[in-house]
Amino acid sequence: MPASPLDTIMNPGSISVTGASNNLWKMGSIQMLNLIHSGYTGDIMPVHPQEKEVLGKKAYSAIADLPYAPELAIMVVPTPLVPEMLEDYGRLGTRHAVIITAGFRETGDEGRKLEQKIITIARDYGMRFLGPNCLGIINSQLPLNITVGPLLKYGGSFSMASQSGTYIAQTVNYLFKNGIGFGKAISVGNEANIDLTDCLEYLGKDPHTRAIGLYIEGIRDAGRFLDVAREVSKDKPIIAQYVGGTDAGARAGSSHTGAMAGPDFIYEGMFEQAGIIRAATIEEVYKTGWALANQPGLKGKRIAVLTNSGGPGTAVASTCNAAGLEVPEFSPEIQQRIGSYLPGHASARNPVDLTFHIDMETLTFNIPDILFKAPDIHGVIIHGIMDTGFMGLLYPYLKEVLNISREDLLKLGEVDVSRLADMPEAHGKPLMISSFFGIEDHSITMFHDRAVPTFDSPEKAAKAMAALYSHFKVRSRDPEIYSSRKKFPVPAAAEKLIHEAGKGSVNEFSAKNILKSYGIPVAREILAVTMDEAIAAARELGFPVAVKACADDLAHKTEQNLVFLDIRTEAGIRKACRSIRKAHAQSGILVAEMLHGRRELMAGISTHPGFPPCVMFGLGGIFAEALKDFTIRLAPLTTGDALEMIETIRAREVLGRYRSMPAVDREALADILVKLGDLALHFPHIREVDLNPIIIVDTKPVVADALMILQ
């Protein structure tokens, strides 16, 4: 296994900084200040043309003057200076750099050239670097912080890589208030040398990291990203936000890091395929990521909800349900045990609602103890624990009456939640805390200290629990069907037909023969040249038949009236042939069996710059475009991917037993999708394949119409 350049970048033995000075209003100075205060114990060697000392550290007037080659160079200098200085470091023997400086590819052609220059320099000197246009790194295990944000809390097991530096460097305070700290964090900037996928791979192998957060504006090499993510997610949860899928998002991202975005539906499919949990907001990346990293995994979907106020309890239950979790009524036995702790009008059914209740022993110990021990409960969500936060609010009113100091009152009110905080580990079940109080509340800070995730809104706790369940499902994927299969050999017939077809749209008969060579079931059909041949074909196939024009570069046949369905007589064949010939003298006549089935699906291949070929699956028929009920995966597909696609469409119910129709043969359908992936990879000049409709005949999918476009 080759070492990652990030091994050194995240754990440098010595660091040189260019661009820091004693002017504290400069970004480089703030970053060096943070580096010094982060607890980093290696040498810190600033380079500065004038200063003898920078922020208390001996400064060197030039890179060449450094006493030895630092393991890591950090550069916050003006843009035009970067190439030369990078080369100076390279010449000295430094092999790793973090280039904070912006003004490269993201600014246009000039910047692009400059970026190419530093890429070349790095290649020449065997250097690897993060950035440019990034905001640095954090490694809590070393420790090391070279971002602009002074860390308030070092974290353990939640790590993050981000295409926005802000989300690494400038949310310190926000994270602290939410009890979150980064284990490792990497701002990737323009990814000129080390990219997000490298970071994901590195964090995937990092023994200190248990869950990974990603902020994504556009992935460069989606195929590699998918491979890496798929491998990592088997073990560690990955939660990612993708924001490039809208027009404005793509435009904003492009001026931000110069990244190429892609349609949202590709990322949606790629994330599902990769086992990545998708976050809608950065808040979810952080908070749910923290929960994923710090709580035992869910092993089922039955959740207990405990609360002292009805609204939040109902909201948690409702959000759990909507997200696919269950909030089951407890067994009578459990209800009875809970009941002994409840006030008169409280409910023990689940949610357990203590109603307005100030005694915290029941809420933080007695009932949780029952819930964590209950064998058929997989996770616990509690809302309403509070102590000094609430007391502090009341103090101004109480002080006169009670004649007590604020500190004494708060001390009096403190609740020890450590027994509760230990329960998840002891029972191997996750716990989420919802509270409208934050760090002004002592109980919340106790949870923070013990890495129990807290959420300031009940719905968020429920959604985080649902994310744990998503990861459980990914973790439970059957390796039998999710491991990549033996490669399907390129069929000779396909090779010949595609070679003959040249460019543009392949005629339907050839397209179907190509599919057939992959074992994809297509309608029985015969290509006729003369009218008599067409009649003979119909006789052979048996009436009724479909008659269609068949030639290269002939698309949208239905709209051109070149398709005649359900022809029952020879006269009908003749009429159809005449119509076709009239419009297209050179066209062949394709005579095909009529397929009987009411369920119409579609599958296909689409290609997008920067992505491996995409295999699509969805509802078919002439309304497919309007229904937009489809999903995609990137080729190659495993059988597991294909089966998941089938379960992903909204109208999946039609694939089961539906009215008087039998359940569709899902394996046969999955096989089509897997083979489309093979086809796409075998012939990279296939631009598009559109199998619509695929008609379900009894239980079997059969391709009724096929469009294939080569480029």
Added chain:
Amino acid sequence: MPASPLDTIMNPGSISVTGASNNLWKMGSIQMLNLIHSGYTGDIMPVHPQEKEVLGKKAYSAIADLPYAPELAIMVVPTPLVPEMLEDYGRLGTRHAVIITAGFRETGDEGRKLEQKIITIARDYGMRFLGPNCLGIINSQLPLNITVGPLLKYGGSFSMASQSGTYIAQTVNYLFKNGIGFGKAISVGNEANIDLTDCLEYLGKDPHTRAIGLYIEGIRDAGRFLDVAREVSKDKPIIAQYVGGTDAGARAGSSHTGAMAGPDFIYEGMFEQAGIIRAATIEEVYKTGWALANQPGLKGKRIAVLTNSGGPGTAVASTCNAAGLEVPEFSPEIQQRIGSYLPGHASARNPVDLTFHIDMETLTFNIPDILFKAPDIHGVIIHGIMDTGFMGLLYPYLKEVLNISREDLLKLGEVDVSRLADMPEAHGKPLMISSFFGIEDHSITMFHDRAVPTFDSPEKAAKAMAALYSHFKVRSRDPEIYSSRKKFPVPAAAEKLIHEAGKGSVNEFSAKNILKSYGIPVAREILAVTMDEAIAAARELGFPVAVKACADDLAHKTEQNLVFLDIRTEAGIRKACRSIRKAHAQSGILVAEMLHGRRELMAGISTHPGFPPCVMFGLGGIFAEALKDFTIRLAPLTTGDALEMIETIRAREVLGRYRSMPAVDREALADILVKLGDLALHFPHIREVDLNPIIIVDTKPVVADALMILQ
């Protein structure tokens, strides 16, 4: 206009409290403490059997001993005491009460009886009350606070009514940290006397309230709620969370306030019809509600985004786009003006990204001034303003170097955002602020003081802006089509046919004649008794025809093989007739024209306990159930409602020009929906109507099959 009982309850001239004592660990005591400290200036008269004084106020040993009838009675006494004490107040002449005490309907049969008892007492004495099982009220304008939460901030124009007391009384601290204060707030509890709709009506008329938040677990009288909400939302935005739509949500709600929930899709449709903005979380109710109340309305959907960090800018732009707003590239002129303030590699396109930038003048004044003045920009979102929050973080590192006190450093860093805070009002355009800092940041507190909404995550600011646009659309509804129409008279034919049908499922011929009497277009068809009549009918209609069995209580005809389509010959008619007669000797033979059209829709009536009849509209055909692409409205429908339904389904694209098909006549479709609403209201014993498919013939909808069930 009759006065609302809430006029007095929210503005009582005098208050008596039962259940408060000098024991500060009791809920009633805390509430009285809050009442005293809220600044309330009327008489406060506690009733207590032993104490001479409660919390410094002269106490009375019995209600009968009070010197005069208080305008409002607040009761926090043990459950069994409530009826008697309520009666005591009634006897004394008090006409309004807030019953905090729980233990009524929400606990089961015993509680239900007790609740009935207090309802009766109130009726006997002409009293109106909130609760029981509620947490009180807040009126910032009086001021008055009788909740358990001591208020940190009194608000102005955002008011709330909630079926969870927690969301009124126990989120004080959370609201304060987010700069939010209630103008008026009402916890409705079990709604035994005054319900949520009363509160909505009251707040709708309250001159101090500019936006209303609702938390809903179940609405009692949905028809009245809809009428009131529809009226209020014409002027004031309403934002509501509904959590009763899942199994667990419904169960939790029922043990919370004993409310009857309803399927989520009904609330979804009812909210749309009522012009209510739906919130997914309580956070959204609060924060977006606050934004709706305190910012000028949006008058279009073109949003400017200004940021000093790329990620949040991209996230805002992306979320805006996904929510239906535009983040358009600025005109060259505007870009040029902005450009003069930008550092080298910043983008002026929109989002404007200043990149990491500590000078706040550009971010808080220069560029916002351009954006607010730009004529084609309707709203502004800014991310990244910060001052003392960031400085405070750095202070521990800076103090040694700068030799400055914390206070001096923070003072030095303070940014005056008042000019920015004034821009929305001055230009009549809304502003949303996104920042990862909270009240530890001076600029954030300045925004809070000036009621400029701040959000701790960029996506939330964008979603709030989208909510303003939702309200703009509601406000812009054309009164011409949204005002309730002249009542459609009950057609005599319908009356006769429905009377004849009795109970159960009406035969298809009659069902269609009933529809016809409303002017709903149905397929031409003839009911035959004999085979000869059937043949004659087919001749009259013209082949091909459909032949179906036709009798009362005959549903699922297709599954029973009682429907024969596309019959082209007399022999075919005979065969079909024989099949039908064999299965159903008594059945009539319905001969119908074959409708030609590929677009199949569905419409219908469904009934649900507690709701007016629902009119449904969606994609039709045999897969309708699986597609689940439908929407509902409550009868009666306006034409505007019906037209909105048509635009609401996911597959709405099929209704436009689609492939070679012309656009559907939307008015004709809307007319069917409106008339279904009339039909449902005319005959309340209609349990279900299912028109599926409605086939679009050329541009016109025609009902091909109709099922009607009476109860």
